[in-house]
Amino acid sequence: xxxxxxxxxxxxxxxxxxxxxxxxxxxxxxxxxxxxxxxxxxxxxxxxxxxxxxxxxxxxxxxxxxxxxxxxxxxxxxxxxxxxxxxxxxxxxxxxxxxxxxxxxxxxxxxxxxxxxxxxxxxxxxxxxxxxxxxxxxxxxxxxxxxxxxxxxxxxxxxxx
Amino acid sequence: xxxxxxxxxxxxxxxxxxxxxxxxxxxxxxxxxxxxxxxxxxxxxxxxxxxxxxxxxxxxxxxxxxxxxxxxxxxxxxxxxxxxxxxxxxxxxxxxxxxxxxxxxxxxxxxxxxxxxxxxxxxxxxxxxxxxxxxxxxxxxxxxxxxxxxxxxxxxxxxxxxxxxxxxxxxxxxxxxxxxxxxxxxxxxxxxxxxxxxxxxxxxxxxxxxxxxxxxxxxxxxxxxxxxxxxxxxxxxxxxxxxxxxxxxxxxxxxxxxxxxxxxxxxxxxxxxxxxxxxxxxxxxxxxxxxxxxxxxxxxxxxxxxxxxxxxxxxxxxxxxxxxxxxxxxxxxxxxxxxxxxxxxxxxxxxxxxxxxxxxxxxxxxxxxxxxxxxxxxxxxxxxxxxxxxxxxxxxxxxxxxxxxxxxxxxxxxxxxxxxx
Numbered sequence: 001x002x003x004x005x006x007x008x009x010x011x012x013x014x015x016x017x018x019x020x021x022x023x024x025x026x027x028x029x030x031x032x033x034x035x036x037x038x039x040x041x042x043x044x045x046x047x048x049x050x051x052x053x054x055x056x057x058x059x060x061x062x063x064x065x066x067x068x069x070x071x072x073x074x075x076x077x078x079x080x081x082x083x084x085x086x087x088x089x090x091x092x093x094x095x096x097x098x099x100x101x102x103x104x105x106x107x108x109x110x111x112x113x114x115x116x117x118x119x120x121x122x123x124x125x126x127x128x129x130x131x132x133x134x135x136x137x138x139x140x141x142x143x144x145x146x147x148x149x150x151x152x153x154x155x156x157x158x159x160x161x
Numbered sequence: 162x163x164x165x166x167x168x169x170x171x172x173x174x175x176x177x178x179x180x181x182x183x184x185x186x187x188x189x190x191x192x193x194x195x196x197x198x199x200x201x202x203x204x205x206x207x208x209x210x211x212x213x214x215x216x217x218x219x220x221x222x223x224x225x226x227x228x229x230x231x232x233x234x235x236x237x238x239x240x241x242x243x244x245x246x247x248x249x250x251x252x253x254x255x256x257x258x259x260x261x262x263x264x265x266x267x268x269x270x271x272x273x274x275x276x277x278x279x280x281x282x283x284x285x286x287x288x289x290x291x292x293x294x295x296x297x298x299x300x301x302x303x304x305x306x307x308x309x310x311x312x313x314x315x316x317x318x319x320x321x322x323x324x325x326x327x328x329x330x331x332x333x334x335x336x337x338x339x340x341x342x343x344x345x346x347x348x349x350x351x352x353x354x355x356x357x358x359x360x361x362x363x364x365x366x367x368x369x370x371x372x373x374x375x376x377x378x379x380x381x382x383x384x385x386x387x388x389x390x391x392x393x394x395x396x397x398x399x400x401x402x403x404x405x406x407x408x409x410x411x412x413x414x415x416x417x418x419x420x421x422x423x424x425x426x427x428x429x430x431x432x433x434x435x436x437x438x439x440x441x442x443x444x445x446x447x448x449x450x451x452x453x454x455x456x457x458x459x460x461x462x463x464x465x466x467x468x469x470x471x472x473x474x475x476x477x478x479x480x481x482x483x484x485x486x487x488x489x490x491x492x493x494x495x496x497x498x499x500x501x502x503x504x505x506x507x508x509x510x511x512x513x514x515x516x517x518x519x520x521x522x523x524x525x526x527x528x529x530x531x532x533x534x535x536x537x538x539x540x541x542x543x544x545x546x547x548x549x550x551x552x553x554x555x556x557x558x559x560x561x562x563x564x565x566x567x568x569x570x571x572x573x574x575x576x577x578x579x580x581x582x
Binding site for chain 2: 045046047049050055056057058059060061062063064066067069070073074078079080081082117151152153154155156157158
């Protein structure tokens with residue numbers, strides 16, 4: 001029972017972190033996005049096909065918290081694109097392994113994109129393949145691989161997923 | 162959506178005197194133009210990029226790709242040679258390959274089990290002789306020459322090209338010496354490996370993206386990320402090469418070891434009120450760390466082959482792109498990110514990090530993915546108006562500067578000739 005309880009607690013902890021993560025991207029302050037990650041972290045967006053084949057390249061391939069910060073900085077200060085926003089719908093985290101304070105989990109997501117001249121579109125579906133570090137202060141992402149279900153990506157993948 | 166009335170209306174005339182300096186917007190909008198492109202360009206005497214040779218290692222390996230809108234299978238047969246033919250059953254036209262890649266001994270159609278060899282020949286018809294003397298195919302039916310259309314194949318430095326026209330110029334002549342050398346510069350004698358493949362869906366006509374890849378004028382204006390870090394200013398050393406027929410090009414720029422930009426160069430952007438003059442700085446500069454890979458100082462080389470192939474070297478980020486029409490106002494951009502077999506782990510990592518510049522979310526490429534749609538929408542009600550291509554004069558000549566639209570004019574020159582437009 002205690003292991004079930006621990007699992008439930010961790011699921012809850014990760015779920016809370018992910019709820020805040022989605023809020024930050026969709027409705028909150030973008031600049032806070034890197035704060036969900038540990039300093040020495042890895043973030044990648046790839047397709048299920050590439051992931052299954054073990055191919056390394058990503059649509060984003062960032063291996064430090066500073067790089068995540070730079071991504072936001074560039075989006076807000078440098079890059080040119082039409083106004084748009086996301087709406088994340090996340091599933092429950094499914095914990096796959098627990099190793100001390102490091103927890104691996106997978107979470108399904110659907111992201112709708114809202115553009116200036118058009119209706120809400122289903123933009124991406126997939127799963128987060130994550131490694132978290134948990135402490136009393138919550139869960140921080142050490143590694144997040146965003147695995148898109150489809151290899152076909154609509155033209156603009158500006159904001160992080 | 163295409164307005165049926167627009168389709169049925171007679172195609173307007175593109176005045177001959179416009180040459181390649183005025184491009185009417187209806188060429189990006191009309192269904193009859195797209196149909197002619199599939200026939201005269203993609204199925205005509207051109208070289209379509211199909212895949213990397215590295216994707217076909219063993220006998221029986223295949224990939225399913227496209228030549229324009231035509232589905233194509235590329236295989237390696239037991240004789241070690243590469244073959245390409247339509248992905249279309251000889252019988253009733255169903256797709257033969259239903260996967261993107263794989264290893265097979267033949268292609269048997271799922272519909273009625275007609276079998277095709279790895280070279281695209283029809284070699285088997287299910288129940289050909291009927292059952293117990295009943296049924297079977299007509300007695301005069303011959304399997305020879307019934308197969309899907311075959312392509313002539315050329316492999317150049319690991320790039321596989323195919324043409325539906327046997328009489329197409331040899332690929333070396335088609336490209337011209339200068340472009341050929343620049344392909345060799347990136348791929349010659351090397352063993353590429355696929356690092357990843359992505360397909361970007363762009364809501365615009367395929368030619369708008371092709372124009373963009375040949376447009377050395379826009380690069381440092383639209384792409385603020387690049388210019389901020391002085392990766393590509395027009396005032397940097399560089400140039401463009403346009404081949405004799407116009408449709409193939411190379412745009413390149415070099416790092417200037419002579420020190421920082423002089424005041425005149427710096428002020429050039431300020432004076433033009435171009436966004437490039439910002440003070441943005443990255444926190445983690447390792448994103449742009451690169452290693453010495455070539456015997457020259459060229460840090461960026463974008464190379465295109467008529468009609469729809471791009472070989473890109475942005476520092477150590479190497480990729481090939483294929484531009485595929487999907488209707489008049491949509492296209493697929495197929496990216497293959499490339500490394501090389503002898504990469505060290507650090508070199509591989511540098512390539513992966515630099516690839517943040519490219520693709521649908523790339524710091525540089527993201528704007529290229531959007532601009533075609535801005536044009537498509539902007540010209541919606543202006544079918545008979547024209548774009549102007551007068552930067553750098555009216556020629557399609559190779560030049561030492563990049564503030565020119567010569568490579569785009571080159572594309573339209575070759576396009577008009579082949580289309581008879």
